[in-house]
Amino acid sequence: MKHASALVVSILMAASGSAWADVTGPGGKTIDCYCTDKSGSRVELGELRCLQVDGRMFMAQCQMSLNVPMWREVQSSCLSASLGEVPGLSSEPLVLPHL
Template structure:
């Protein structure tokens, strides 16, 4: 089974040990403060781990989920194409034979 390559966009979870801290704590705290791990969309808005959005990259659109890989948040393609909430186009022209309809009702 061939896996699709992961797409990395703006990783924001720091795992760099600071002087005086151990490497084991570097991915959860920096200076005693918890590091939030999340992805960002193209406008820079925060997207939480586990959330899925529609991404457009190199002219193709696909559904991607914000996931962790080796302590780095990244986008992983989970479906080709994107779901849409747009309603299907409706018939805007009347039927061809409207002769039996009384327009004065």
């Protein structure tokens, strides 16, 4: 049952995105909680990025841990796509008739 509760919390955090990004601190001051990418741009809680660390690439999610935003590995490799040749598919441009 404990595992199911953790799964539900993880799903809710991922689905809510920036809804959990603000924390009210002492005196009612709002503190923004978010991660940053390698260029220093803001990344909201729950967002996924492909990270490269020490020559290794993996998918990571911006999450909170002990009230600190951090990157957590969620997949051991990154998603990728290729625009290379597809066997059996013509590389000639498609010409559509004028209607």
